[in-house]
Amino acid sequence: MDHKMFCFQCEQTAGCAGCTGKTGVCGKTAEVAELQDQLTGALVGLSRAVDNAPDVNEGTWRLMIEGLFTTVTNVSFNEKTIRELIDQVHEEKARLVPGCSGCGSRCGRNDDYDMNLLWNAQEDIRSLKSLILFGVRGMAAYAHHAMMLGYADEEVNRFFAKALFAVGEDWGMDALLPIVMEVGEKNLKCMALLDKANTESYGTPAPATVPLTVEKGPFIVITGHDLHDLKLLLEQTEGKGVNIYTHGEMLPAHGYPELKKYAHLKGNFGTAWQNQQREFADIPAPVLFTTNCLMPPKASYADRVFTTALVSYPELTHIGEDKDFTPVIEKALELGGYNEDKPFTGINGGGTVMTGFGHGAVLGVADQVIEAVKSGAIRHFFLVGGCDGARPGRNYYTEFVKQTPADTVVLTLACGKYRFNDLDLGTIGGLPRLMDVGQCNDAYGAVKIALALAEAFGCGVNDLPLSMVLSWYEQKAVCILLTLLYLGIKNIRLGPTLPAFVSPNVLNYLVENFGIAPITTPEEDLKQLLK
Template sequence: MFCYQCEQTAKGEGCTIAGVCGKSSDVAALQDLLVYALRGLSLYALKGYKAGIIDKEINKFTCEAVFSTLTNVDFDPPRFQKLINQCVAVRDSLKEKLSKKGITIAHTEGPATFTPETTIEGLIKQGEKVGLKSEPDLNPDILSLQHILTFSIKGVAAYADHAMILGKSDDKVYQFIYEALAAGLNKNLTADELVGLVLKCGEINLLAMELLDNANTETYGHPVPTKVPLGAKKGKAILVSGHDLKDMEEILKQTEGKGIYVYTHGEMLPTHAYPGLKKYSHFYGHYGTAWQNQAKEFAEFPGAILMTTNCIQRPKDSYKDNIFTTGLVGWPGVTHMADKNFTPVINKALSMKGFENDTNGKSVMVGFARNAVMGVAGQVIEAVKAKAIKHFFLVAGCDGAKPGRNYYTEFVEKVPRDCVVLTLACGKFRFFDKDLGDIGGIPRLLDVGQCNDAYSAVQIAVALSKAFECGVNDLPLSMILSWYEQKAVAILLTLLYLGIKDIRLGPSLPAFITPNILNVLVEKFNIMPIKTPDEDLKAILG
């Protein structure tokens, strides 16, 4: 196996025996084969778009299949066997539809025609031949750009899938996913052409995030500033982790009146701010972080745990029986529910002891998404003009277990008191409970939301630039980003597409970016690795 799509990859170079994430070499091979199969499907899907043959179900399947290969989503071999077979069946069905219209495709080999083996063992052997290192003679810089494109498409597919669940879609997104996947088969693309596709991916990701933002806010209302307790209520309990708002709504509906309190974990924290979700009286508080103490938190949680989407470590055997998954998430030995009937989770919660006493802990504020921040834009602008606010820092991105991420905690702690910190995604759990005070009633720590809410942060920056009649790069705004998986890669490409410069990225730079490609990013966008909090603050503020 070889995998280097996440920040924690072994030795900063690549996982070759098993994934640091817990992914086995067998699952890695099956994921590689699924991506290979999807490239073949994409060739036909692009022909279909040109011929007016557009199938929403194929688009839905493609997004789900691509999303399933993102870090920490699905580790279950039988489910990948099903997806690979389904992909080939969809490909052949589309091929037949095109053929009836007199449209043929030039590819007569490779993923356009390959036949999957009938056993998981056979599929694994096929997958081992088509992985990231299957073309050793390809120019390293070309390969780097192809991998950047492939990994970022996984992030785009994730956002598009979330949006589609709530009824929002756009053919431009799906057509580009096919274009990007098919590009991996075109050995004649130049570096310049691939750079163009990489930046276009950033543009398409912006559209996908806008779709998701609209889906969330039109369904559940715009987030409002909300205080969320970090303690517990005596009684039965369910913990919900992940990102999916529809799953959160369903578990709240199905537990209503059953004497169960629902808690959030990780990226679900911002859901407390949505009017359509916070209305449930048994939706109580937040329990735990995202990465640092997750195994301990899950082992000690006295109720059932529902996992949606990704950004979670592979569950340990000691608490597997208490975990249930939904949507695309899957691990061997963990109960999966595909139909959003959460009765098994509810019954498990009712059978467990729950919290035996009320506990009063800290509380945190959430809900400072674009609508809330723009609502006090005048106050913010006046504070900047009066020099009460000197600088804004967007400290955002992914969390992870590898050492080095304490940089972000220390950075936020050392930000001067005349500066405001905006944050989003699971990286904030390094410092989300810090009391930074306020500036004239404006909290110094503003939680914009999930990584899925990156569109909000972009819109806040754009609104500020318009208010001050300058470009985003001229604002007193610095971006200090942490990355872990492929959604973060897609967001970074969106920022580059928007022309945003001087981004500081860490804890380490992606292993899939070659020195030459890094030089291009440095020269064009002045992207740079983080140093120490003191050095970076001095460089930014002088």
């Protein structure tokens, strides 16, 4: 059978319109894309069963969250594991509503949702439903990280079912738009939950300077977002002569006291996810993927790539739920690492980067920040963050940060920071001008900082000398954007392109109500934002 896909959930989708061939820009096949649609349709069916089922439990929510997370860009490329998840979803629905499949009722609970109904819907309906679906996919990633640490929220869990149910209903714009905004509301709650899970598990992040040099000897590179997997790897490698280096969104781990106490957590390797096929090509070490951000590995290094949790790629070694990382450790010892210390640099030539400026660290010196604003030492704050990607034009963010005036502060988060996080922008009143707040989910921390500043100055967030210049790539950026809109934050600059799934009418709504605008040039945007 000749499979063709339709997928437009990421920023790099073909022609800024949608991947429709046999392989998506991300590397997934049409067969995988079709199975991901089937999984989503099955989850919509499960949400219908959850609606009034008496025996919904923790396992139900975990399955729904894992199913959604699996469909995030660059998580799973494996037909086998997706089929297994579809079967599990069907089994759970049958458990909740026994005999449902044999019932002739038109209640809508006896079948999966056909995703073609969504992709072929009227464009504004498709746009709003896509915002809901892609938003909860991103939110599921954060809920999953928290769940791995033993933290959950019933209200957040229930909303996953509510949102999926809405995707499967024949509702108009007036009914769908409030659900879109509720994605933002519930994602804020979800990010707060994950923030609590991380800080209670690993301590409050503190500023740290992280070297980019890889020391001689065996080492492992760990990438993704899951700090729990990193902690387990650190425990299992302690005393074995194997050093650990973070990659991508794992960089903020160096700010957490309970993680950086391990002496063999040495530094950070490489830059953002889209450079991995080049950066991993010849390193004498294994790489462990814990969450999304996997690109199809090239044959030259595929035998050194390991996956765990929901990340899956055919023929790669997968570490199961027992989290026994012995095969990764053995591969590191076999490869041996570099014979001598090997210095690397960031994109701009810097040999170190800083992290750990979470809301705890920044608000810990709030008096200092407020005084700097009052004295005129700090004129403006910029939040320049989000996902990185390979599309041309993303050097905009490097140039924007380079051109920010010396009396401004740049807060950053997520992997978009690799475009400029090795720059030395100097200090203001003893504070670095460039402060890394953390992972993409730490947008919650940036929100807390903004709200605290607004309270200190007795104004609204939109009245602060604060501008948000964001980059996006995948679905976690969608739920974060919806959170910012839920909070009423206006005049966000977004790039490098606008989402293909946002219709002209929906875009007009966002422009008219929130002042969202595409990025232009660093010079022009700085001129407008500093007026």
